[in-house]
Amino acid sequence: xxxxxxxxxxxxxxxxxxxxxxxxxxxxxxxxxxxxxxxxxxxxxxxxxxxxxxxxxxxxxxxxxxxxxxxxxxxxxxxxxxxxxxxxxxxxxxxxxxxxxxxxxxxxxxxxxxxxxxxxxxxxxxxxxxxxxxxxxxxxxxxxxxxxxxxxxxxxxxxxxxxxxxxxxxxxxxxxxxxxxxxxxxxxxxxxxxxxxxxxxxxxxxxxxxxxxxxxxxxxxxxxxxxxxxxxxxxxxxxxxxxxxxxxxxxxxxxxxxxxxxxxxxxxxxxxxxxxxxxxxxxxxxxxxxxxxxxx
Amino acid sequence: xxxxxxxxxxxxxxxxxxxxxxxxxxxxxxxxxxxxxxxxxxxxxxxxxxxxxxxxxxxxxxxxxxxxxxxxxxxxxxxxxxxxxxxxxxxxxxxxxxxxxxxxxxxxxxxxxxxxxxxxxxxxxxxxxxxxxxxxxxxxxxxxxxxxxxxxxxxxxxxxxxxxxxxxxxxxxxxxxxxxxxxxxxxxxxxxxxxxxxxxxxxxxxxxxxxxxxxxxxxxxxxxxxxxxxxxxxxxxxxxxxxxxxxxxxxxxxxxxxxxxxxxxxxxxxxxxxxxxxxxxxxxxxxxxxxxxxxxxxxxxxxxxxxxxxxxxxxxxxxxxxxxxxxxxxxxxxxxxxxxxxxxxxxxxxxxxxxxxxxxxxxxxxxxxxxxxxxxxxxxxxxxxxxxxxxxxxxxxxxxxxxxxxxxxxxxxxxxxxxxxxxxx
Numbered sequence: 111x112x113x114x115x116x117x118x119x120x121x122x123x124x125x126x127x128x129x130x131x132x133x134x135x136x137x138x139x140x141x142x143x144x145x146x147x148x149x150x151x152x153x154x155x156x157x158x159x160x161x162x163x164x165x166x167x168x169x170x171x172x173x174x175x176x177x178x179x180x181x182x183x184x185x186x187x188x189x190x191x192x193x194x195x196x197x198x199x200x201x202x203x204x205x206x207x208x209x210x211x212x213x214x215x216x217x218x219x220x221x222x223x224x225x226x227x228x229x230x231x232x233x234x235x236x237x238x239x240x241x242x243x244x245x246x247x248x249x250x251x252x253x254x255x256x257x258x259x260x261x262x263x264x265x266x267x268x269x270x271x272x273x274x275x276x277x278x279x280x281x282x283x284x285x286x287x288x289x290x291x292x293x294x295x296x297x298x299x300x301x302x303x304x305x306x307x308x309x310x311x312x313x314x315x316x317x318x319x320x321x322x323x324x325x326x327x328x329x330x331x332x333x334x335x336x337x338x339x340x341x342x343x344x345x346x347x348x349x350x351x352x353x354x355x356x357x358x359x360x361x362x363x364x365x366x367x368x369x370x371x372x373x374x375x376x377x378x379x380x381x382x383x384x385x386x387x388x389x390x391x392x393x394x395x396x397x398x399x400x401x402x403x404x405x406x
Numbered sequence: 407x408x409x410x411x412x413x414x415x416x417x418x419x420x421x422x423x424x425x426x427x428x429x430x431x432x433x434x435x436x437x438x439x440x441x442x443x444x445x446x447x448x449x450x451x452x453x454x455x456x457x458x459x460x461x462x463x464x465x466x467x468x469x470x471x472x473x474x475x476x477x478x479x480x481x482x483x484x485x486x487x488x489x490x491x492x493x494x495x496x497x498x499x500x501x502x503x504x505x506x507x508x509x510x511x512x513x514x515x516x517x518x519x520x521x522x523x524x525x526x527x528x529x530x531x532x533x534x535x536x537x538x539x540x541x542x543x544x545x546x547x548x549x550x551x552x553x554x555x556x557x558x559x560x561x562x563x564x565x566x567x568x569x570x571x572x573x574x575x576x577x578x579x580x581x582x583x584x585x586x587x588x589x590x591x592x593x594x595x596x597x598x599x600x601x602x603x604x605x606x607x608x609x610x611x612x613x614x615x616x617x618x619x620x621x622x623x624x625x626x627x628x629x630x631x632x633x634x635x636x637x638x639x640x641x642x643x644x645x646x647x648x649x650x651x652x653x654x655x656x657x658x659x660x661x662x663x664x665x666x667x668x669x670x671x672x673x674x675x676x677x678x679x680x681x682x683x684x685x686x687x688x689x690x691x692x693x694x695x696x697x698x699x700x701x702x703x704x705x706x707x708x709x710x711x712x713x714x715x716x717x718x719x720x721x722x723x724x725x726x727x728x729x730x731x732x733x734x735x736x737x738x739x740x741x742x743x744x745x746x747x748x749x750x751x752x753x754x755x756x757x758x759x760x761x762x763x764x765x766x767x768x769x770x771x772x773x774x775x776x777x778x779x780x781x782x783x784x785x786x787x788x789x790x791x792x793x794x795x796x797x798x799x800x801x802x803x804x805x806x807x808x809x810x811x812x813x814x815x816x817x818x819x820x821x822x823x824x825x826x827x828x829x830x831x
Binding site for chain 1 (some may be wrong): 466469470471472507545633635636637638640642644645648660663664665672673674690691693694695696774777
């Protein structure tokens with residue numbers, strides 16, 4: 111294997127993990143677009159959705175039936191959480207909401223452990239085993255599959271944001287809730303819808319990555335840090351940014367771990383934190399984000 | 407005004423707290439610990455009478471490591487079984503189990519509760535290196551035996567400041583040595599790639615391995631570590647594959663074990679001999695990867711696997727399965743952790759039988775003076791041995807290879823102390 115193919119192989123690995131980060135980053139971006147908050151529990155909601163899918167499959171349901179059921183359950187669950195947990199603190203400062211989502215993180219994680227225990231579960235792989243060989247570089251079908259699904263979700267979100275009346279409403283709500291309410295938008299419903307959709311996208315992410323990461327309650331904990339880096343890098347209000355950010359973070363992290371001796375595998379986890387810090391210092395709105403404009 | 411009220415309340419609260427502490431320490435002084443007379447004069451008899459003996463265990467019954475809680479089921483089943491047969495030397499065992507959720511600070515709290523309120527004879531067992539290390543200073547200061555801790559760190563045997571604490575299972579260095587010996591015989595020119603968890607556990611095993619292969623033809627050609635917070639180890643596996651090593655030493659905890667086995671199976675261009683450490687060798691780790699993907703993987707063990715049909719007619723295995731079905735019907739007898747609990751509890755039974763004085767000192771000395779003691783749940787050829795210069799009860803292991811849907815033992819049990827000498831600090 112020549113040096114070039116080796117680097118390419120590492121890049122492909124990076125793209126593979128980057129696609130995982132991007133899928134969760136999409137859910138983060140979605141909920142931020144809708145509600146203006148950063149949801150620390152997003153990864154855990156995705157994890158519990160994955161458990162729902164696992165439970166359905168384990169009790170005999172075919173995967174392709176279990177998937178839509180899981181997505182529906184996640185949608186309803188997300189809306190319910192908004193109504194019961196988030197709505198009561200909506201008027202409080204942003205920090206309060208963030209802390210509530212952190213609490214939700216801990217609660218959901220513990221609950222999953224209580225119900226399904228902390229032993230590793232095998233999740234059915236939807237993509238075929240093996241992969242293709244491109245000029246000496248091995249690309250797994252599962253990597254390609256994850257990228258394809260993430261691209262489709264990204265496209266759908268883009269259409270939703272930019273080309274539907276619901277997208278317009280939610281942009282209005284995120285931008286200025288008071289004015290939105292005055293112009294007849296049911297702000298509460300839009301927020302519920304945002305949570306439901308984000309939970310659904312999260313569920314897709316969980317189901318996609320579970321065969322690779324293996325399902326257990328802490329599955330998404332590590333992914334969340336990278337997803338935050340991805341969303342920060344790409345811009346917290348841009349689905350395209352989330353995906354590009356995710357891929358960049360994945361590739362940067364893998365190459366740094368493999369080729370920068372000082373970093374090595376030991377400090378790999380530091381890479382997303384450095385990215386977050388650098389982006390916030392240099393371009394706080396991210397690569398694809400729009401800077402927030404405050405009316406004087 | 408409001409400020410003064412708050413201040414006053416705080417002052418009152420701290421006064422009440424002080425008073426409570428004062429009362430507590432007062433009570434501590436009044437309540438002299440019980441002591442023996444006769445030949446065992448002056449030794450501690452807390453928690454033990456002619457009719458009873460009280461033991462306390464701290465296990466993760468909740469939290470990320472709660473799977474290990476199954477060990478406590480095996481231990482309590484063993485004691486219930488023994489109690490029905492008349493107890494240990496006529497003494498009924500009372501076994502108190504506390505939950506630390508795998509959190510060291512909680513382990514300290516529970517250890518204090520067991521010693522000061524429950525007044526246990528010994529803390530048997532603590533689980534996990536972090537929790538055990540968190541409580542051993544306290545227990546040694548209080549002179550409470552902490553026999554047979556459920557962790558494989560080599561420090562429990564190499565340390566000489568904590569005479570009340572002893573390990574049980576073969577330590578990670580001993581485990582590393584049996585892999586080294588296997589490679590010296592089978593692949594004397596092996597190039598080894600290592601994946602290890604970046605903490606005391608991973609470094610203990612890796613260090614032991616490097617020491618054991620030093621000076622031989624075996625070379626460690628690549629090392630990659632991971633943090634327990636990493637989402638996946640697949641990038642590390644890609645880096646290791648570049649080394650073209652012909653052996654992969656996989657020092658991981660369960661989830662990462664599954665990931666590493668899966669990543670190795672997926673990479674059809676690199677097919678090293680995969681050695682997975684005992685921590686990740688349970689079938690709960692291998693099954694999610696798919697049995698067809700883990701054929702030929704090598705590991706090592708020292709007690710009888712309840713899932714292995716070769717022990718189906720073994721008398722001890724039968725007793726164990728019957729007792730577990732009777733006293734812990736929700737537990738799975740095929741779970742190796744339940745069998746582990748049974749094995750360690752029957753080891754303690756032997757140590758209690760060997761006590762010269764029925765005192766805490768008696769147990770401390772008995773645990774450190776075991777001579778080739780046979781325990782029926784351990785593999786044939788594996789016995790408990792300790793002495794004044796040997797604080798490692800188990801140092802013999804046997805290799806196993808995964809075939810079909812289960813592990814198969816091969817070769818002879820290897821006494822790693824005989825082969826390599828005592829582990830060094």
